[in-house]
Structure formats: structure tokens, C-alpha cells
Amino acid sequence: MRKRLISLGLIFVMLMGLTTTLSGCGQNVTQKADTQDTWSKIKKRGTVVVGLDDSFVPMGFREKSGKLVGYDIDLARAVFKLYGIKISFQTIDWSMNATELRNGTIDLIWNGYTKNPQRAKVVAFSKPYLKNQQILVSLKKNKINSFDDMTGKTLGAQSGSSGYQSLIDNPKILKNKIAKKTPVQYDTFTNAFLDLNAGRIQGLLIDSVYANYYIKHESNSSDYTETVGNFPSEDFAVGMRKGDKTMKRKIDKGIQTLKANGTLDKINKKWFGDQKVIN
Template sequence: MKKRKYLLFTIATLFFVLVIAGCGRKKTDTDQWSRISSEKRVIVGLDDSFVPMGFQNKAGEIIGFDVDLARAVFDLYGITVDFQPIDWSMKENELQNQTIDLIWNGYSKSAEREEKVLFSDEYMKNEQVVVSLKKNNINRFADMKGKILGAQNGSSGYNSFEEQPEILKNLVKDQTAILYDGFNEAFMDLKSGRIDGLLIDRVYANYYLSHEDNLADFSIVSGQFESEAFAVGLRKSDKIVADKINIAFAKLRESGKLAEISKEWFGEDVTK
């Protein structure tokens, strides 16, 4: 009988702890800077396969340009950054549900996304390109006519593909793209010939291909998609948090730290 009472007490206690923990991160329309600065902790959501912005290395550590930049920003305020891998196609939901505090991982600013989130100042320019094997003879978007295209699910590239069909969608086979959760699998399919071209961020393409032993086997072509800019995504209510990030960007740019981080990952200063 005592064991049964103890078991019931343990279950009740666990339930109480879970309820309290859940209440601590409930949805709110209040700016979260007070909580973040008090807890000295902020949670960044990212796709942990997006080289070189934020990704897991062979040791399982999350590293990358955006990882170093986020840490540099919040170091100015004495705040620790925790990086939370998420399903990139659900990133805005994770933000609104308070699972994460920020979307920060090569997150492109767009009019569609501005309806859902508040953006920080821009810190890097980017564009969408198609990577292919040179033997496929794809030297312009028009050469993708009737060919198989790959793209990342939930990416800005795929959004552009759908929103501006005249540029690429109407050309490719079945007027659709094979979707991947991450670019590593996509590159494997590109190499094996399962897809003919991969719609991808130029920053990722440049970094990935620079680490390929057979770089000469690939080509990168640009199309008519408008250039993009990377920024941090926040809840619309987190205006103070956005201001703090923007102030930190200005300080890091002035001190030369932003350029230093960029040169470490790209070999040059690619920041805006």
C-alpha cells in the first residue's frame, strides 16, 4: 500500500513540475527582453545542417558564422546563447510557440515573412543559385528545362520558386521540385544523378563547393530571382530585443569583430 501511495505521490509531483515548467514558456505578447536579460539565456532556433551559417561538426558541436555572430552579440550583454535544432519548415511556429526566442540561421528577409515575424537589421546579402554537375551543361536557368530540380523545404529559395514560377518553376520537370530537409542529402542526390540541379543559397554553395575535392566538376548559375538579405527573426512583440541586437550589430561592425568573424568563415568580409 505504501509503495502505491509513493508511486501516486511521485506521479503527482512530476505532473506538477511539468505544468510549472510549461507555464514558464507560455505564449505571450509581451516583449521578452526582461526575461532574457534576467535569465541570462536566449534560445536560437536553427537548421543544424546549414553550412556554414549553423551546423553540427563531426564532434556533434554546433558551429558556424551565425553561431559565432549570435554569441558575439549576446556576449555584449552577458547572455548565454543556446542553439536549438528545429524543423526549418516549422521555424515561425516554433518562434510563436515560445519554443525558441530567435530564428537565426541564414534567415532571408522577405515580405511574406514580415507578415509573421519582426526582423532585425540586415547583416549579409545573399542570392539563390542553381548548382549542377558541369557534365549536365546547365549554364543558365533556361537549361533546366525538363530537368529535375531539388530544393530545401521551407527555404526562401523554394518560396521564390513557387511565388515566381516564370523564372524557374515553369521550366523544370513536372513544374515541381524534390524537397529536402537539409542540403547534405540534396548534394548526395545531385552527385548521384537523382536530381539535375539544386536551388540553393549562394553562401552555402560557395562554402560547400570550396570544400569539395572535385570542385571543377560543379557549376553555379544565377537567375532572375532578386537578391536577398539575411536578418534575425523575432516575434513582433519583441521590439526591445530587436533594438538590442541592432545596437550590438553596430558595435561589432565598428570594432571590426563582425568583419573578423566573416573572414574566419568566408575568407573575406561579406557582411553588409
Template sequence: MKRILKYVLVLMAILFAIPVLSGCGSSKKESSVQPSSWETIKKNKKVVIGLDDSFVPMGFRQKNGELSGYDIDLAKAVFKQYGIKADFQTIDWSMNVTELRNQTIDLIWNGLTITDERKKALTFSEPYLVNQQVLVVKKDSGITDIKGMNGKSLGAQSGSSGAQDIDDHPTILKDRIKNNAPVLYDSFNNAFIDLNANRIQGLLIDSVYANYYIKHMANSKNYRVITSGMPNEEFAVGIKKGNVQVKEKIDSAINRLRENGELKKINEKWFGK
């Protein structure tokens, strides 16, 4: 009797173990497919792109609330080639890498500058646009060059390449400005408010933003744009570290747009000929 009971208990243990083992196998298989991988993006036919929706002309909200911009058009044109819908999600720009790591977004695509620091955390697409950092001041401030910022307050966007440039090239601005540190803002819109109110006397900003934003302001003649002397920058798509297939797909699609003339049309739409 004891022997029979022993066999029954062993048999029950084996039967209970089978679903557990098969369950473990399927978990392992599922976990190997990453949410931001090309396989998942293609399967879902959707890619979630993180952006700062106040960065004109790359990605911003129009007065009616509609999302528009150079990067919006370019991203849509890229993923249209694969039958994938591009969804855009507003994020805190200073937390863009964290958002990507947490997989709340699949890509960072919004005038993102390639830097050595970001290369440690991201895989980048090939660059698609060249940018410079410029100093924007009010004409009535009397500032006409970088030296004019001696002892003055300088603004920059938190988490931006401009803010990084201030630290990386201290002799250009950091060693000159008040407190040897910029006033940081969550968006350039708020920085312009303080510039107009004279709470800061200069703003280090992307040239693509400065040129477009000032051009479309009613009081555009009140501003002066000064070459900063910071090195040229390149915009690219920020991809989760190691997602090489996603990079290859984006690079190939942008090259096709370049070859068929669609990229030129997007460039001229936002920047003119």
C-alpha cells in the same frame, strides 16, 4: 442564533475569497512577462536560438559534433555584450515560425531571409548579410544556364526562401522544370545526395551555402554554380512578432561590432577578405 450563523458564514466566505483574489493578481502579473521578452532573456541570462544545424557556413555540426558557423559566432558576440549565454537548438526549418510562436525558442538565427510573407509573422532585426539564390548542377550534366533546366528535376529546401522564390518568380524556373514543381528536401545535404545520384539535375540554393560547401568538397570541380536571376536577399534575425526591445538590443549590438571591427573579423573568418 440564525443571525449569528449568517454572520459566521459571510465572514468565512470573505476569508476564503482573499487568497483567491490575491492569487489571481499574481497570475496576471506573471503572465504579462513573456518568455521570449528581453526582460525574461536578461533575467535568465540565456537566449535559445533555433537553427538548421546543416546550413554551412551559417550554423552546422563539425565532424566532432561541435556546433560552428558564421551565425554562431555572430550571435555569441552579440549576447556577450549583455552577459547573456547563447544556447542553440536544432529545429525542423520548415517549422521555424511555429517553434518561435510556441516559445520553444526565443529567436530564429540561421541565414534567415527577410521576405514579405515572413514579415507578417515575425519582427526582423536589421539585415546583416546579403545573399543570392544560385543554381548548382553537375558539370557532366551539360547544363550551363537556367534554360538548361527545361524538363529537368529541380531540388530546393522545404520552407526556404529559395522554395518561395520558385513560386514568386515562376518564369525563371517553375515554368521550366519537370512537373512545374521542385523536389523538396529537409536539408541541403540530402539534396546534394540526390544531385550526385542524378535523381535531380539542379539545386536552387543560397550562394553562401553553395560556395562554402562546394569549396570544402573533395570533388568540388564536378559542380557548376549558375546565377539564377532571382532577386538579392538579406539575412536577418527572426524575432517573435512585436518584441521590439529584443530587436533594438540585437541591432545595437551588431552596430557596435561593426564599429569596433569585430564584425569584419567574423566576416573574414568565414568568407575571406
């Protein structure tokens, strides 16, 4: 019996060691992939994979027909057309975008992606190309015309969004005022608007580019109120792995080329009118 116990003990130790080794290998593979410059591989296969939330109007969303359209869709295609590379758009869980990038499921995050210090720790960014800000959207009947009017009321925000991060990072601006000092989190803004219209939440913290486009195209657009608070303005940029230095140069150069030849201005006016392009 003693020998059997010793044998079982040795097997357990060996299995634990193997598990640790395999786990370590997985981490090493992920870390190695994150530091590789993948441009030559992408160029050779002729396709780059872009991750997005396909309900984020007007940056990237699906029409009723199922066709994928949007500002970032047009911009990404125009940039990579310069290099003879096609784009495969991959719908992802937005809260997992950095993980999908590190794992190699996608090559880029290009979908109204805000550049901020937290994300910059794990993701490399292109130069910013569009201004954005977080605003509070409510129904006029709720009589919410300032952030103070949200005191004790329920707020919605998208999980993993820059708006949610701004809310957490700047609690005195809005978070400490709302019910339970905690927002209701949604996978998509579409679901958040459904709850806002149904009265399950009284306010929604949302990107101005989304709110302006969404409300403008609603039949009851006059029913909404938009309130600008003191959250800092944001810059939209393309997210990529830390090692993709060539990718960064190509995207930055591509956007500059589109600005110079007038394509960027056409895309901007198509989707935003006079929305400020900062590149």
C-alpha cells in the same frame, strides 16, 4: 430512452463547447506570447534560445566531432556576450521555424534567415547583416549552364527555404521550366547534394553562401557548375516575435557595436572572405 438521448445530447454540446473554449484559450495564449516583450525575462534567466538548422553550412552546422560552428554561431555569441547573456542553440525543423517561435520553444531564428514580405507578416526582423542570392548548382557533366537548360529536368530545393519561396513567387524564372513544374523538396541541403551527386536530380536551387562554402570544401569541387539567374538578391536578418521590440533594438545595436570594434569584420573574413556585409 428519450431522456437518455437528451442527456447524451447535452453532454455532447457541453464537450464541444469545452473543446472550443480550450482551443480559443490556446490561440489566445499564443497570440499573447507573440506580443510580449520578453527581454527582461531573458535577461533575468541569462539565456536566450536560438533556433537553427544545424546542417546549414557555413551559417550554423556541426563538425564531425559534433561541435556546433558557423558564421551565425559566432555572430550570435558575440552579440549576446555584450549583454552578458548565454545562448542555447536548438535544432528545429526549418519549415516550422515561425511556429516554434510563436509557441515559445525558441526566442530567435538566427541561421541564414532571409527577410521577405511573407515572413515579415508573422515575424519581426533585425536590420539585415549579410547579402545572399539564390543560385542553381549542377554537375558539369549535366551540361546545365543556364536556367533554360533545366527545361524538363528535375530540380531540388529545401522545404521552407527562401529559395523555395522565390521559386514559387517567380514561376517564369525557373519553376515553369522544370519537370512537372514542381521541385523535389528536401529537409536539408546535405540530402539534396547526395541526390544531385547520385543523379536523382539534375539541379539544386540553393543559397549562394551555402553553395560557395560547400563546394569549396569538397574534394571534387571542380565537378560542379554554379549558375546565377534573375532571382532578386536577399538579405539575411534575425527573426523574432513581433512583441520583442527591446530584443530588436539590442540585436541591432549589438551588430553595430561589433562592426565598430572590428569583430564583425573578423567573423565575416573567417567564413566568407570578401562576402559583402551590408550592415
